[in-house]
Every structure is written in C-alpha cells, then in structure tokens.
Amino acid sequence: MNEFSSWELERRAGRATIVLVVIFVVLVGAFFRAQIVEHEQFRLASNSNHLRGITLDAPRGTIVDRNNEPIAVNVPGYSIKVLAFDSLTLRTVLTKISALVPEDSINIEAVMRRWRATPYEPALVFASGETRAIATLEEHRAALPGLLIQAEPRRRYPDSTAVAHLVGYVGQVSQSELDNQKFPGTESGDIVGKMGLEVEYDSLLRGKNGLRYVEVTSKGRMVREQSATTAIEPVSGRSMATTIDLSLQRFIDSMWQADMPDKRGAMVAMTPKGEILAYYSHPGFDPNLFIGRVDPTAYRALSEDPNKPLYNRVIQGRYPPASPFKLATAAVALRRGLVTMDSRMPEACGGSYRYGSRVWKCWKKEGHGSLTLRQAIATSCDVYFYQLGLMIGADTLLKELNDMGFGSPTGIDLPQETTPDFPESIKSYIKRRGYWNNGEVLNLAIGQGADAQTLINMVSFYAALAGDGIKRTPYIIPGHSGGQTRDLRLTAEQRLGLREAMVSVVSSGTATAGLLGEKGVKELEMAGKTGSGQVSHQKDIAWFMSFAPASNPKIVVGIQVEEGVHGGLVAKYAFRTIARYLTGKTLKLEVRDSTEDLTVPPPDSIPPDTTAVRRPGGGRR
C-alpha cells in the first residue's frame, strides 16, 4: 500500500494536526468570547434566571392623634404569593391552593392577570392569609412549588368606625390608578391610600419597598435566600401626628351611636385657628374591612346601603345652610358698614314680609316685633334678614359672600372635598337657571335658595367669627397649606357683638329649649346658632354651630343632622362635645335625656311662601 508510505503518513498527520489545532482554537475563541468578553452580560442573564427579587413591603407610617394615641397602626400579617416561571405552572399551583383552602375562594384569573403584568415578581394570591390557611399551605409546601408565605405589615385602625371617614383606608393600587400615575413610583400590588388621610398623605406615609433575592430552581421552587446579593431594606413611611383629639372623637362617636344611631349626619370640632379636633360622619364603616382581602359581600353591603356609609358628609355633603347662614348675611352688612349690632330694619316683624307679588313668612307667625340685629340673630327672625338682604343688594351680597369663601372648598387636607353650591354672581345664576328674580335675595339672606354648603365650610366660617376674624384652611396634619385664607374684615367690636348675639341664642333664643337639660351651658359661656334647612321631600336638616367660651373661644363645634327636625334639638350634642373638651368630662343631667320629653320648639325657619311656584333652594341636596 504505497499510500501508506512513511512520508505520506507524515504529511497527512501534519495536515490532520493543523486541522485539529484550528478546530480547538475556534472552540477556545468561542469560550473566551462568552466567558471573558461577554461575561458581564451572561452573569446578569444567569442571575435573572435563578434569582428572583421579592418585594419587601415597607411599613406605612403610623397616624397618631395630638396625644400620640394611635389612629392607624401596623400589625404583623401574612401574604401568600407564588413564584412562577410560566403561566402553566402558576395555574397548576393556584388550582392546588384553591383545592387546599376552598373556603378562601381565589380568583385564579385575576391572579394570573396580575402576574402577567409583572412576571418576574411573585404572584399575589392572598394579601392576608388566615392562620389556618397558612398552616394548611405550609403543610403541603412540597406539592406547591414557588409558594411564598411572607410576613408583611398590615394596616389596622384600632378605633374602626369612629375614625373611618377621617383616616380612610388602604388597598392595593388599582390598574387605573397605575395608568393615571395617581401614585407615582408605585407598582402593581403596592398598597396605597384609598380614602381619607391615607390617600391625602399617601406619598409620605407609604415609604420605600425593599427587595431581597431568593434562589429558585427552574421549576420555581425556592432554594435559599441569596446571601451574595445584598437585600435592600424597606424604608418605613413617615409617621404623622394629627391635630385630632382621639378621646373627643371617640366621645362623639359613642354619643351618636347611643342617642341617634339611625340619624345620618356629621360633626366637626376645631379650634378657631382651624385645627381639626374631631371629624365625624355618620353612619360610618369599619375601615379594617378593606385591609387585605376585601369580602365582596361586605363591600357590596356598604356601597349599596341607602344610608351611604361610605359618603363623607363633612366635606362631601352639601345642604341648605339655613339660619346659621344669617350670621354670614349679618357679617356682610357689618363689614359694609350698612348696620351696627343695634340697627333696626324699616319694617318690624309682623310674622311676614311682602316683597314683589309674594308674601314672605317669618317662622314665627305672631311676629317678633321691632328688633335690633343682635335680637334678630338671637330669635333668628326671618323678616329682619329679608330686609337686611334687600338692603345689601343682590350683587353685593353674592360678591361679599363669595369673598368670604362660601363658593369655594376650604382646602382641608382630605381628598374629594366638594365645592359648595353658591352662585358666583347674578350672571352665573341666570346662566344656570335661565332667570333671575330679585326675591332670591330674600332666600339667600336666610340661607335658603341657591345655596348648599358643606359642614366643614360652615364650621370654618364660625371658627373665624370665634377667632380673629380670619377664615383659615382647616387642617388635620399641622403644616398643611392649601385653600385660601380669607379675612372677614370685621372689627373686633363687630365680632364681639356677633358672639354676644350667639350667646343669647343659647341663653334666651332658639337653642334654649334644646339645652334645657344640660348643665353648665352658662358656665362654659356657650355661643351658638341653630338652623333647619329645607330639603323637599325630606324632613328638615338640623344645624347647630357653636363655640365656647364666648369670651375667649377655644373650640368650635358644628353639627348637621339629616332629618334632624330642628337645630335646637341637636344643640345638646354640640354642647356635650364642647363640655367634654373644655372640662374633660361629660356634663349632662341624668333625668331629662330623651328628646321626646322636651317641648318641641317651633322651627326657626319655615318655607318663605308655601304658595311659591318655584323654590330654587328645594329639590336639591
């Protein structure tokens, strides 16, 4: 075989060796490129394969009252999540979980949807697992790859219903909130405020979520915590001290629950400088119901309740302000220099007043006779204020009242405050209703007609009367800025006069009867103003605005009760609140307690004319 000669073989061996070396150089080059040149890229790819970042929820800042008593706190809770690599595995695990804990029905499709949005994050199954469910799942951990039971801080409101509308509640950020960037920096699954202070101060309360890495197998099973990669510790949110006096808040709640659990209404207590001391809307709800897993039936019950417990009546409810508004009319006249506290109107009250083609009635049929402004306030005489309104004139009245803030929200640090319904000018009134009748001035002067105010706005006005005449933005967290500070431009003397008139409301006027049973009204120098607003097809809305002590007011309390019949009847609740705040104890007679025993005083404001074809103030809430 001549082709097998030694030199031929040597040649072929040489060629073969060259081929071998070339092939191995190619391989070495390929490995050098992957392992050295592109190492960083592959290291990252490797990490993202076998490491999973797990969000560590930051504890929200706590919310406390002025005495450091907790309003919103965090308690330990457990969330159940599943780390998954593909939708099939996730679905299998979810099906197994729902079979293991059938009583906690899980919406597999919803979980899948959430997971698809952030596939590298564990899919949230239950935000708050119950101990029994957790024990069951822990027992079957081997059959549930990727199961993750995480200790997570959970929100808790120890005073539940008593603070519901004030503090609100939290929940998972919704898709629309994410789309609208309502909470910048949040991701799906994050907990954000949904109502009340929780949403108003969400960015401060929320804190920064942390991250830790776990090593997982290709089937999603967690192997161990990854120590090589530093976990990012969560930063808890800022704690917030409010101006709320929790004991006063609780007092109001228990008083309301005990005396008129069926009555819808609201109550606010604040200092003359605008610090909110108590903030209450009734009926309420238990905000703890919204934490973690929301029970759909409980939620439906709340949202479909005809009494609207989720409705925040302090800042969202708009009602005809009625007689308490007479102080605003009086303030306009005083600051314009049209009257003094002792001025009388041309026509004495004979039970009615004729203007235009109509007869405008006073609530007191027999009439009040000739009154000074001081007396008119004490007796809440309608005829006096009809004439005062006409004296001011429609243009001026609307302009000045708007200047005092009756057409604007207060800017309180709570979300979704409603703007009061108040015409800006005659022009805007016509634009909206299509006509103007100068008789509307008579309505507006007594707080009826095209006027619907929120309780918070009315209380702010009274706080300004009680204080230095400056209407400030009410606030719950000190340092809140927003809204507009408005000077009522009343002299100290004028304010003193109005306060004295309000003292007579309590001592000898429309509120006297309602406060008969209460002890200490005089000692505490209580000043107030009753009112009954008209809402057609409903009983009257009762108002009572008050402060004390009149010589140096420390607390302003406003109460509004839907279908409360008469302001005088609810005056005692305001008084008890004031007494509680000023003396630290409940001052009230034990005997006369039930409202039915009292001589029902006449309503201080009746429809101006029952024959009137249109009453713009009616038909509206």
Place this chain on the structure above:
Amino acid sequence: MSRGLSRQLLVIVMLLSIYGALMIYSAGQIDFGSPNWSVHFKWIRHLEWLCVAVVAAFLVNRVSFRLLEWATPWLYGLGIVLLVVTLAIGTGSGDAASSKSWLAIGGVKLGQPVELAKLATILMLARWFSARRSPPTTLRGLFPPLMISIVPALLVLKQPDLGSAMVFGGAMFAVFFWAGVPVSLLVLLASPVISLLLAWSTALWSAWMIVLFILLLAWRPFILEAITVYLVNATMGVLAILVWNHIDKYQRARITSFINPALDPAHTAYQAIQSKVAIGSGSWLGNGFTLGPLKRTGFIPEWSTDFIFATVGEELGFVGVILALGLFLALLITLVRIARRSSDPFASIVVFGVAGLFLTHIFENIGMTISLMPITGIPLPFFSYGGSFLLATFLALGMAFRAAAEERAAGYV
C-alpha cells in the same frame, strides 16, 4: 518513542477520566428534585461503568489486530442487526423519549447499539481500505466504503438520532483522508451536503454551484462522475425544501434554533441559551466546583449527559475549559501520532478513525454548548454520563493502546 506514546496516552486518559468523574459527581450536587434522586449517586454508577470499561479495554488490548480484522465483518453485521432490532423494538429515554435509541429487554435498558455500530463501521472501513494496494481515485471506486458508513448512518437517522448519524460521517471522512483518498474527491463527496446546507439562500447556493463547476474543471474527474456530482448538488439544492418538510419537527426546531436561538427562547432554543448563559457566567475561574448556580437550580438541560460541558464552563470557568480542551487536543494529537507510527495499515486506519470519531463527538458536543453547532444529543467522551458510550470509548482506546504497543514490537518506523 512508542513507549512514550503509550504512557502519554495513558496519562491523558487517566486525567480525562478523573476530570469527567469529578464533573459527574458535581452533576449530582443540585438543589432540586427529591434528595434520594438517582442523580446524586450517578457518579458511583459512573465509576462502576468506568471499571467495566477499563476491564473491557484490557481485554480488547489482548486481541491482535489480525483477529480483529478477521472478526470485523461479523462485528459490523452484528452492529447492523442490532440497529435494525433497535429500530423495531427500541425505546426512548429522557428528553428524547419518543425516539428509539435504546435496546431494552423486559424494560431493562441494555444500551445504545449505535455506540457499538460506530466502532464496527470504523473497523469495516479500515478493513476495506487496508486490503487495497492503493485507495480509489474515482468516486465510483469510493462507492463500497460509502455504503459501509451510510447504511448504519441511515438506520440511526431513522431512530431518529441526527447527531449520531453525523458522527458516522465524521468518522468516515477521517478514514477516507487517512487512507489516502485525494482531498478533491473528499470535497466532491461532501459537496451535496454543502449544497444542502446552503440551499436556504439562493445567492449562496448559486455561488456554490459556480465554485463547484470550477472545481470540477480543475480536478477533472471522469465526465460521468462530474455530471453526477453536479446533478446531485443541483437536486440537493432543489430538494432541500422537500427534505426540510420531511424531517422530524424536533430536528427542524433544532436547526432553526441553531440558526437563530433568540427566535423561540422558551422552547427549542431554551437549551442553547441556558447552556451559553451558564458558560458565560463562569468568567476566568467559574463559580466554584459543584457550585454552579444554574446547574444547581436545574436551568441547564441534560446537565449530566449532553450538556455536562456547560457545567464545566459554569463552575470551573475559562481555566477549566482550557484544561479540558487541552486534554482533548492532546488526546487527539496522540492518537494521530499513534496512527502515524503504526506499522500496520489496518491498525493505523482504525486508530485514526477513532480519532475522527472522538473529534466529531468533542467538537459537536462542546460546540453545541456554546451555540457553535446545532443541538444534537451526542455525548462528550469521558464527561457525559452513559454506560454504552463509556464502554465504546474505552474499547476504542484499548485498540489504540494495542496499536501503540505493536508499533514498538515491530521496531519499524
């Protein structure tokens, strides 16, 4: 000199065996699956198989090449029969459960006959060439040895096992080259495959047809052969699409994922990407022996068999890869030198054929872990877990040791 070659081969084989056993031990060190899973103890089974393989190598080493040459047709026939039987009653395994590559009796897997058939084919080719005074100089003359390799390759392709079929081709070309078949003939022989591979691009394929025309003019084979080669090339290009439609889905998927792994990272290319990521994360020194995170967490597919080299790259880094490649290169060069020094043409061709076989395995297996080659399920000598292949490897080495020893005995250079 030859004593030196024997010792050199022995040292390299020992080092590779130790390296491979260590990697199979590492393959058992994982964080998933139940703790008593068989993979944890695979390294023990591997050592058992290694003992069996070494004993088998010693036995083969005692057999003279004359006896081997005499037995070759029988061995080849046995190999073909076993492949046919496997095709009839074979079973699948692991990832390729649908393919028929295992011979089992009563559910007990005996082995993969293809490993025996590879060696038998090399022996048969060596016997055919060594019996001739000179190698064929025409394509027609190459027909018989072509058939010797194509028959088992087709049987294997039918299992279907694309990778092993490729190995037959690699070994065949090595034998042809060593037997002295002119390079021009080898190129013409390979031309239909080149045409097939280039068929996906009309421009490239057209260019190849022009190059082939020039080559045919330059090399001047018989006119009939030239026309045949040219026609076959043309047909291959045209038929490529038909062939494409004919081959199995998994083969097609592997080819597409080789061309562009990013196309379908979840399925076909998953293996290629995971393997390359594991290797790339290794850097110079790797993540440490047994500590490769992707291996430990089960992201590397077939990590104890076909893709074990990905673990080498992940755990021991570039240095570990260089060490393994260096040992493999040394092994192959030593085998070439043994073939070169062998005084017996049959032995010489066998040893060179074995080197070709090993090279195909090594290049294809390591190449696929780093996406240089398409993914085919062929094992890496000394590293991949698997009894049949280990046995075949050591049988081949036993013959190489014999060749190295005989050369010395002959005292002929």
